[in-house]
Amino acid sequence: MIKDTSGILNLEYYLGSNLGSLENPILLSFALYLDGYDLVQNNPNHKLNNKMSFVGIDIAGHITINKNIDIEYKAGYSYLFSGVYWIRSYANKSYLNGGHRFEVSIGMLYRQNRDNLIQTEVNKKLDFYTRFKVIYYDINASDVILINSKPINYPMSKNLMFMLEFGIASHFNYRIFH
Incomplete structure (x- = not known):
């Protein structure tokens, strides 16, 4: 039986402009991040929350390296404008003071059929x-x-948080009607 579990939720919203080209975009964006942590989810009497x-x-x-490989990059800074910390079994909330x-x-994105980006053909290849x-x-520190x-x-x-993401895209393409 698992005694302690935790949950993490990260949502990201962006609004910006492309300073580069369509082939090699450089996106400068206003960003809004919503991060939430729920610790000890299976014990509601002592559950800690941080939003x-x-x-x-x-x-x-x-940057496009070749026909099939793109390298993606991102860097950003943001300020904590709102945050709260509390223990679920108590009504008291402690508000975070910036950060x-x-x-x-x-x-890296590996495309197996870059020539089919407009999806006019049925494609059974996977992208990684x-x-x-x-x-x-x-x-x-909070209040x-x-x-x-x-x-x-x-x-x-x-x-400090390190994350490694992997993804597979399968294309259920369709033929454009003539």
Whole structure:
């Protein structure tokens, strides 16, 4: 039986402009990140929650290496403008007092049939994707709250997260009607 489990949720929203070309884009974007952590999910009496909202700027792009391979890159900075920390069994919430989020990533996309990008043919080949991402958080301490007459808060923290993503795309293409 698993005694302790945790959940992580990261949502990302972007609004920006292409400073490069269609072949080699350089995207400068306003970014909004919503990060959430639920610790000890299977024990609701002692479940810890941390929700953070960041706003910032990102630059991303890709470079075509050859007919089948693209390299993607991204770097960004954002500021914690809203955050809360609490223990599920108590109503008290401790609000986070700012912080920073830095992210860099590099990825590779391998296409097996780049000539069929407009999807006019039935294609049974798979495309492959991988990305290495690093996120660094520098979060200030939260406000102190009292639970059972004891002061509790989220301490100042510096966290480093490494992620490795893999993906496979299968194309269920269709023929364009004549």
